[in-house]
Amino acid sequence: MRGVVMYSAGDVRVEERPDPRIIEPTDAIIRLTATCVCGSDLWPYRGVEPADHQVMGHEYVGVVEEVGAEVKTVAPGDFVVGSFVISDNTCEICRAGFQSKCVHAEFVAQTIGTQAEKARIPYADGTLVKTPGEPDPAMIPDLLAASDVLGTGWFAAVAAQAGPGKTVAVVGDGAVGLMAILAAKQLGAERIIAMSRHPRRQELARHYGATDIVTERGDAGVAKIRELTGGLGAHSVVEAVGTQESFMQAVGATRGGGHLGYVGVNYDVQIPGIELFFAGIHTLGGPAPVRRFLPDLIALIWDRKIDPGKVFDLTLPLEAAAEGYRAMDERRATKVLLTL
Amino acid sequence: MRGVVMYSAGDVRVEERPDPRIIEPTDAIIRLTATCVCGSDLWPYRGVEPADHQVMGHEYVGVVEEVGAEVKTVAPGDFVVGSFVISDNTCEICRAGFQSKCVHAEFVAQTIGTQAEKARIPYADGTLVKTPGEPDPAMIPDLLAASDVLGTGWFAAVAAQAGPGKTVAVVGDGAVGLMAILAAKQLGAERIIAMSRHPRRQELARHYGATDIVTERGDAGVAKIRELTGGLGAHSVVEAVGTQESFMQAVGATRGGGHLGYVGVNYDVQIPGIELFFAGIHTLGGPAPVRRFLPDLIALIWDRKIDPGKVFDLTLPLEAAAEGYRAMDERRATKVLLTL
Numbered sequence: 001m002r003g004v005v006m007y008s009a010g011d012v013r014v015e016e017r018p019d020p021r022i023i024e025p026t027d028a029i030i031r032l033t034a035t036c037v038c039g040s041d042l043w044p045y046r047g048v049e050p051a052d053h054q055v056m057g058h059e060y061v062g063v064v065e066e067v068g069a070e071v072k073t074v075a076p077g078d079f080v081v082g083s084f085v086i087s088d089n090t091c092e093i094c095r096a097g098f099q100s101k102c103v104h105a106e107f108v109a110q111t112i113g114t115q116a117e118k119a120r121i122p123y124a125d126g127t128l129v130k131t132p133g134e135p136d137p138a139m140i141p142d143l144l145a146a147s148d149v150l151g152t153g154w155f156a157a158v159a160a161q162a163g164p165g166k167t168v169a170v171v172g173d174g175a176v177g178l179m180a181i182l183a184a185k186q187l188g189a190e191r192i193i194a195m196s197r198h199p200r201r202q203e204l205a206r207h208y209g210a211t212d213i214v215t216e217r218g219d220a221g222v223a224k225i226r227e228l229t230g231g232l233g234a235h236s237v238v239e240a241v242g243t244q245e246s247f248m249q250a251v252g253a254t255r256g257g258g259h260l261g262y263v264g265v266n267y268d269v270q271i272p273g274i275e276l277f278f279a280g281i282h283t284l285g286g287p288a289p290v291r292r293f294l295p296d297l298i299a300l301i302w303d304r305k306i307d308p309g310k311v312f313d314l315t316l317p318l319e320a321a322a323e324g325y326r327a328m329d330e331r332r333a334t335k336v337l338l339t340l
Numbered sequence: 341m342r343g344v345v346m347y348s349a350g351d352v353r354v355e356e357r358p359d360p361r362i363i364e365p366t367d368a369i370i371r372l373t374a375t376c377v378c379g380s381d382l383w384p385y386r387g388v389e390p391a392d393h394q395v396m397g398h399e400y401v402g403v404v405e406e407v408g409a410e411v412k413t414v415a416p417g418d419f420v421v422g423s424f425v426i427s428d429n430t431c432e433i434c435r436a437g438f439q440s441k442c443v444h445a446e447f448v449a450q451t452i453g454t455q456a457e458k459a460r461i462p463y464a465d466g467t468l469v470k471t472p473g474e475p476d477p478a479m480i481p482d483l484l485a486a487s488d489v490l491g492t493g494w495f496a497a498v499a500a501q502a503g504p505g506k507t508v509a510v511v512g513d514g515a516v517g518l519m520a521i522l523a524a525k526q527l528g529a530e531r532i533i534a535m536s537r538h539p540r541r542q543e544l545a546r547h548y549g550a551t552d553i554v555t556e557r558g559d560a561g562v563a564k565i566r567e568l569t570g571g572l573g574a575h576s577v578v579e580a581v582g583t584q585e586s587f588m589q590a591v592g593a594t595r596g597g598g599h600l601g602y603v604g605v606n607y608d609v610q611i612p613g614i615e616l617f618f619a620g621i622h623t624l625g626g627p628a629p630v631r632r633f634l635p636d637l638i639a640l641i642w643d644r645k646i647d648p649g650k651v652f653d654l655t656l657p658l659e660a661a662a663e664g665y666r667a668m669d670e671r672r673a674t675k676v677l678l679t680l
Contacts, residue, residue, distance in 0.1 A: 092572060093596050101596020101620045103571070231443070232432060247613060256433050256441020256626070265613035273587060273609030277602070277625050280441045286596070286620030 003116030004056040004321045009047035012322040017055070017113075020120035025068035026088075028124030030080060032062040034144045035114050036312065037324045037336040039174055040264070045325055048267070055113025056321075058084040059147040061140060064128075065118070073125045079135055080128040081298060082121055083290040084108050084148045089126030099291040102126070107287075115321055117340055129294040132302055139301060141309025141337055145179070146297040149335065150308040151290030152263045153179025153240070154297065157187055159261025159284035160236035164188040169225050170210075171250045172240030173201040175311040175335040176263060178208055180238040182306060185209025189236070193228060195221055195249075201334065204310060218245055222252035233258060239285075242266045248275070256280040263288055312337040343456030344396040344661045349387035352662040357395065357453075360460035365408035366428075368464035370420060372402040374484045375454050376652065377664045377676040379514055380604065385665055388607070395453025396661075398424040399487040401480060402680075404468075405458070413465045419475055420468040421638060422461055423630040424448050424488045429466030439631035442466070447627075455661055457680055469634040472642055479641060481649025481677055485519070486637040489675065490648040491630030492603045493519025493580070494637065497527055499601025499624035500576035504528040509565050510550075511590045512580030513541040515651040515675040516603060518548055520578040522646055525549025529576070533568060535561055535589075541674065544650060558585055562592035573598060579625075582606045588615070596620040603628055652677040 003017035020029055036059045044051035064078045074080055086106040087099035094102045104123055106112075112119050121127055135143060142150075153176045162168045162184040170177050170184070173196035184192045185208060193212040194205035202213050216224045225234055233255030239247055239262035247262065247269055254260045262285035276283075300306045314333035316324050317340075324336035343357035360369055376399045384391035404418045414420055426446040427439035434442050444463055446452075452459050461467055475483060493516045502508045502524040510517050510524070513536035524532045525548060533552040534545035542553050556564045566573055573595030579587055579602035587602065587609055594600045602625035616623075640646045654673035656664050657680075664676035 092570075096597045098597030098620060230432075244613075257436045257438030257629075262617070265617040267614050269613030271611040271613055271616065273584075273605035273611055274607050276611065276623075277605040278627070280438060280626030282622065282624045283616075284622045285617050287618070289597075 001117035002318060003113060004318070006044055006051040006054045006056050009051055010045060012045070012056070012325045014319050014321050017116060020118050022066060022068045023120065024122060025070040026123050026125065027068045028064050028071055028074060028121045028128060029066040029118060030060070030062040030121060031065050031118050032060055032114060032116065032340050034140050034340060035060050035318070035338050036144055037321070037328055037338065038148060039176070040109070041325065042329055045329060057113050057115030058107065058109035059144060059149070060114035060119060061143045061147060067124060071124045074128050074130050078130040080130050081143050081146050081294060082128045083151065083294065085287055085290070086122050087126045087291050088123045089291060094126065097289055097292045099289040100287040115318065115338060127291065129298060131298055141312045142301045142307060143298065144337065145308035145311060146294060146301065148290060149175045149311060150179045150182070150297055151293050152176050152288040154183040154293050155288035155290070156180045156238040156240060156261040156263045157183035159259065160238050161259040162187045162189045162236045165190050166235040167191040167193065167229055168236040168238065169193040169195065169234035169253050170238045170240060171195050171246050171253070173198055173205060174240060177238065177240035178204050178311055179308055180240055181205050181210050182208040182308060184236070186300070186306065193225065193234065207310070218249055219252070221249050225253040229255070235259070240264065242269070244269050247271065251276060251279050251281065254279060254281045258282065259284070261285065311335050315339060341457040342658060343453060346384055346391040346394045346396050349391055350385060352385070352396070352665045354659050354661050357456060360458050362406060362408045363460065364462060365410040366463050366465065367408045368404050368411055368414055368461050368468060369406040369458060370400070370402040370461055371405050371458050372400050372454060372456065372680050374480050374680060375400050375658070375678050376484055377661070377668055377678065378488060379516070380449070381665065382669055385669060396449070397453050397455030398447065398449035399484060399489070400454035400459060401483045401487060407464060411464045414468050414470050418470040420470050421483050421486050421634060422468045423491065423634065425627055425630070426462050427466045427631050428463045429631060434466065437629060437632045439629040440627040455658065455678060467631065469638060471638055481652045482641040482647060483638065484677065485648035485651060486634060486641065488630060489515045489651060490519045490522070490637055491633050492516050492628040494523040494633050495628035495630070496520045496578040496580060496601040496603045497523035499599065500578050501599040502527045502529045502576045505530050506575040507531040507533065507569055508576040508578065509533040509535065509574040509593045510578045510580060511535050511586050511593070513538055513545060514580060517578065517580035518544050518651055519648055520580055521545050521550050522548040522648060524576070526640070526646065533565065533574065547650070558589055559592070561589050565593040569595065575599070580604065582609070584609050587611065591616060591619050591621065594619060594621045598622065599624070601625065651675045655679060
């Protein structure tokens, strides 16, 4: 089959890779309908993380081709959406809703690589969720978004306890930040402040439910959030950038007793303990347990109540993956969908 | 009146200080019955924080002598317990239960200094809670503990979501750690693991409800907690030391999706963002909103359901405050009560 391999930083190739086969009785083989390039794929692309002939990709939707003997909830022919972390969905951690910390957790990005025609998905019952039927092709981008970027933004908004009566501030206007805005709106937040300087992303932020746009960053951004919230700070803050500055901006924007949800942190971020302490806030972060939310997200998409697929602003065939990486690296695209 | 002043690190004196007077109509003047020395008082004592003729003390119980014209809930003659942070208890932050982040918050330690015969307490209605009557003298240490160390340990246990069915690990066997154990027990925790190497404190930990004692620290401590919890980590972890090692030990001991409550952090602690991220845990910390818990804590003490006063293992008259500081600095005492 054809699949993406990153030979080294900046060197993305599409080449022949071995077809995946069932190994464990809990595996499924899926044929991908679409996949995409994630902001986190840019880390090895830019040399921030090592890459040495690394298979790439962790977002995926597709059709089940074959299942192992113990797989019960999906069958050949089913259209499925899966999480970017493998989970059994039965262990104590999964049952508590933290499937990305499952005792059998495995990062799809590291070992499977779904920027490819096919993929072997371990713990298929615990990782994949089938759609109610064959989706309309126009719905594919929406379903693909659920696999990571929507699920991650949704988790961030839940972690920040976005909800009725709450003012939510979202630091970051990338795809995850935009999805957190969509989620905050769906969760009933009263006011949603997008921190963004990018005109097209501001427009999308408003489309997804932002009521206010703040262009200031750092201390000035914090001051602006405080000004907009009677000096108190936001009840709920989503951190969707992951730099030192953005993380501390998010801490500063959260009111005492408020909730900060964060869904990505660069390797060099160091949080001063004393600042976090005196902020007096709740935090929850980590790789999002997308599997917890997938059934609800698929239902919202199926009923056309949300349109997360709009975050894809460039669509290319898998064979042009290298151009997709370039476009995202050069910020010509927010998020690139790869068709198969 | 007589009161403690720290001239400089290590130089604690009891001397004449001006009697406090009502300044604002929301003030009360209290005559202290007892006060104490806090672990945090050792920071300036040891030169970790600056001290230049600093008034000291932030824990207090006593009798109201005089109130301002607007004070409604306490009156002269009432026996009261107060929080170590002044709060109006009416602002939006207070109503959400985070009185230590009140819009009128003021640290008693910094400006008032309750290691003294009397103290002016601003926002008396929002800061003080009266007891149901004149307490039995034997109950004074229990009530005094509620002012900070019990309230702080209780908050830590609540922040860690200690409760029925939960395994709680407490990092630190100082007074706050011991109070967190008491709180976890009261909150219904199933299993309480005290991390302690000190025989007398282990004994008190067991008295307050610890079911297991772990003597290992750092990575070995984390490994031991994992071993005791089926590899998963504790549901709830209290961090009650505040060093880099203890904080990361607490992070490591918390299961994915679990809750870490922390109630003190040294100035040099730097939390690696990526470690916190991949831990996938909830955190809540800060100066404890003791005022939230005071009514319940006083009721538990009044009804003799808890005996937090046992954490005081040395009682001295106020005039001997310097010896009290020395005893705590040299670890001859866990916590020193000063009588008046």
